Amino acid sequence: MGIQLHEKLLLTGAAGGLGQALRQRLKANCKVLRLSDRVDFGAAGAGEEVVLADLADAAAVDVMVRGVQAIVHLGGVSVEGPFGPILQANILGLYNLYEAARKHGVKRVVFASSNHVTGFYRQSETITVDAPPRPDGLYGVSKAFGEDLSRFYFDRYGIETACVRIGSSFPEPKDRRMLATWLSFDDLHRLITACLSTPVLGHSIVFGMSDNAVTWWDNSGARHIGFAPQDSSDIFREAVYARTSAPDLTDPAVQFQGGAFVKAGPFAD
Numbered sequence: 001m002g003i004q005l006h007e008k009l010l011l012t013g014a015a016g017g018l019g020q021a022l023r024q025r026l027k028a029n030c031k032v033l034r035l036s037d038r039v040d041f042g043a044a045g046a047g048e049e050v051v052l053a054d055l056a057d058a059a060a061v062d063v064m065v066r067g068v069q070a071i072v073h074l075g076g077v078s079v080e081g082p083f084g085p086i087l088q089a090n091i092l093g094l095y096n097l098y099e100a101a102r103k104h105g106v107k108r109v110v111f112a113s114s115n116h117v118t119g120f121y122r123q124s125e126t127i128t129v130d131a132p133p134r135p136d137g138l139y140g141v142s143k144a145f146g147e148d149l150s151r152f153y154f155d156r157y158g159i160e161t162a163c164v165r166i167g168s169s170f171p172e173p174k175d176r177r178m179l180a181t182w183l184s185f186d187d188l189h190r191l192i193t194a195c196l197s198t199p200v201l202g203h204s205i206v207f208g209m210s211d212n213a214v215t216w217w218d219n220s221g222a223r224h225i226g227f228a229p230q231d232s233s234d235i236f237r238e239a240v241y242a243r244t245s246a247p248d249l250t251d252p253a254v255q256f257q258g259g260a261f262v263k264a265g266p267f268a269d
Ligand code: NAI
Pocket: 012, 013, 014, 015, 016, 017, 018, 019, 037, 038, 039, 053, 054, 055, 056, 073, 074, 075, 076, 077, 078, 079, 088, 089, 093, 112, 113, 114, 115, 165, 166, 167, 168, 169, 170
C-alpha cells in the first residue's frame, strides 16, 4: 500500500501506541526505517535502524535525524498534563527536530498534530483546516506551536510539512465522541503515505479521520494531499451506543470537540 519514495525514513515515538501500529506498515514506504523513542523498545529488525533520543537533547536529535530524507514525527507528550514535560518534548523537542532537519537537508516532515488544537469548537460545528486554532489545553497549545513552527521552517527554509490533526486513532472507537473522531490505523497509514508522496505538499493542515458519517471537520482545503479514507466508524455505532449512556448535554466534554480534554487540569508541575 505504501509508495517507496524515500531511502531512509525516520519514525519518532516508535515505542508509543501509534508508533507500534505504524512500524510494519511504514516499511512499505522506504528501504530503511529508522525508529526512535526515548525509551528502549527492543532491537532493530530487518530493514530497520534504532536510534534512541530524548527530543529535548539537541545533540541526540541531531544524530537521530542525520542521514534520513523524511520524518514521520509522532514522539512527544500525547495527552494533557503538567507543562514541564510538554515544554521539553513538544516545544523544545520540536525546535530541536526542525533545526536538525534544516542542518541535514531533510525536506519533508509529517507532524502528528492533534484535534486538540481546535478542541474548543463545539460538536455542533463543522470547521475547515483554515479555522483559527482554539486549543483546549496546554497540550493543544503545544501542537498549535508545532503547526506555527513548521510553517516558519517552510516559509524560511522550504521544509514541507503536513500537520496531521489526528482525531482518535485506536483499534476501535471507545465512546460516542470517537464515532466522529476515529481514524483507523490503516487510514492513518494511508494519510501518512499521501503526505509523503503528494508532489507538492507545501505547509498543509489536514484532519486525520476515517470516512465517518458524523464529522466536525472539513478536509476540502487539503485535497492536494490526496487522502482517501477507506474505513469508517459507522460499523461500530450500534455497539458503542449499546454500551454507553445518553450524553449529558450540559457537560463541556459533550459540548466541545475536545471532549474530556477541555476540562482536564490544571496540573501542578
Ligand atoms: P504515545 O504516548 O503512545 O506515544 C508517544 C511516544 O513519544 C512514547 O513512546 C514516548 O516515549 C515518546 N516520547 C515522549 N516524550 C518524549 C521525549 N521527550 N523524547 C522522545 N520521545 C518521547 O502516543 P500515541 O497515541 O502513539 O500518539 C503519537 C503522536 O500522535 C503523539 O504526538 C500524539 O500527540 C499524536 N496524536 C495521537 C492521537 C491518537 O489518537 N493516538 C490523537 C492526536 C494526536
